[in-house]
Amino acid sequence: MNRSNFEHAGFALLMQGAVWLLTGNLLAGALLAIGFFWGREHSQAEYKAIATDFGGKRANMPWYAGFKLKYWSTDAKMDLLFPLVSCLLVLVIYG
Numbered sequence: 480m481n482r483s484n485f486e487h488a489g490f491a492l493l494m495q496g497a498v499w500l501l502t503g504n505l506l507a508g509a510l511l512a513i514g515f516f517w518g519r520e521h522s523q524a525e526y527k528a529i530a531t532d533f534g535g536k537r538a539n540m541p542w543y544a545g546f547k548l549k550y551w552s553t554d555a556k557m558d559l560l561f562p563l564v565s566c567l568l569v570l571v572i573y574g
Contacts, residue, residue: 481554483554483558484554484557487561488562490512490562491515491565492562492565494508494515495509495511495566498511505569505573509569517559520555520559521546524544524545525537525550527552528545529544531550
């Protein structure tokens with residue numbers, strides 16, 4: 480665990496809260512926040528895959544490479560897990 484894990488959770492909760500205040504829909508806020516961080520970490524995994532196994536060229540990479548967990552660092556997994564757990568916890572408590 481490091482500081483960025485907690486920062487991601489905090490930003491996810493802010494996103495969830497903002498959507499909740501604007502729409503009254505807590506689930507939509509959770510899905511937005513979780514989807515945002517999933518996309519962020521997926522994108523970073525794609526860049527890592529391109530750099531390590533596909534000759535630095537995106538065209539050489541298959542579409543599914545960003546989903547392979549071998550390209551996800553432990554920190555990247557935690558950067559997704561913390562927002563996921565925090566948003567779902569709020570959803571369970573207040574939803």
